[in-house]
Amino acid sequence: MMGNRICDLLGIRYPVFQGAMAWLADGKLAAAVSNAGGLGIIAGGNAPGEIVRQEIRIAKSLTDKPFGVNIMLLSPFRDEVISVVLEEKVAAVTTGAGNPAKYVPAFKAAGIKVIPVVPSIALAKRMEKIGADAVIAEGNEAGGHIGKLTTMVLVPQIVDSVSIPVIAAGGVADHRGVDACFTLGAEGIQVGTVFIVADECKAHENYKKMVLEASDIDTTVTGRSTGHPVQVLRNKLSKRFDDLEKHGGTPEELEALGTGALKAAVIDGDIEKGSFMSGQIAGMVKERGTAKEILERLITGSKFITL
Ligand code: TUI
Secondary structure (H helix, E strand, O other): OOOOHHHHHHOOOOOEEEOOOOOOOOHHHHHHHHHOOOEEEEEOOOOOHHHHHHHHHHHHHHOOOOEEEEEEOOOOOHHHHHHHHHHHOOOEEEEEOOOOHHHHHHHHHOOOEEEEEEOOHHHHHHHHHOOOOOEEEEOOOOOEEOOOOOHHHHHHHHHHHOOOOEEEEOOOOOHHHHHHHHHOOOOEEEEOHHHHOEOOOOOOHHHHHHHHHOOOOOEEEEOHHHOOOEEEEOOHHHHHHHHHHHOOOOHHHHHHHHOOHHHHHHOOOOOOOOOOEOOHHHHHOOOOEOHHHHHHHHHOOOOOOOO
């Protein structure tokens, strides 16, 4: 898309990012999305640096298009993942779950585009001031770790507060959502949940089925009391989490319940004990396909992005 600032910044065809879903967004999925013309993004999640390096190398072997890596700032391996990303010189870094200010100069010096997720105007302005290339305004319709505001409320306020381009995330699954975000002033979108059911996504079959069969009200937010709210598909684990929170569970008890739960969902497909992170839009995800088919289906009919 000529003249779109996100496409020009990254050298990509469509201003569509694949959200960095911990455990799910690996080198294979990221490469498939980048090959389809979007920006694939490898999720650093809580993985050690060398695992992230392996995924970067896999992506490099599968595509010559730009792709990104997301740094999850709560990760115990944050610093080593950052070192790996600097060494491997990926095209772009997105960050989540925290303020990346102290790392921005190093990314910029390495020629890596920096695109933080911002849940507020204050952080968006700060990121612009220290040289971020764009920001992602992620509303709390999104899956996984979420901020306080919805996409509808957050995006126009961030757009009005900064001059750098804004990518909208949270609650988008078809061209109507895409166009709503562009109407709010976004110049790109990020989608995660729609890619869980991509053929190239490693999610366990049970995870894919849960997304495909989800109804409008099947997500819930756990962990509000811990200060780290996480949007997931409702299941036995989310119910146990809710009960523990209601009955004054300690942060340690809550953490113990969550430990290993994402792996249980993604790898083992453990319907009862897994944490099936997902955006609220799961109710609209009804069809599988390759990453390319999913991306093209998403933008077909858009007045802002043309195939
Ligand atoms: O990061 C995400 N979503 C995620 S990370 C993740 S891995 C995880 N696993 C288990 C427990 C917790 C996380 C799963 N989903 N989205 C981006 C995002 N970033 N949403 C909200 C924020 C955010 C919040 C506060 C960004 C910056 C921020 O800054 C606070 C500050 O210090 O100013």
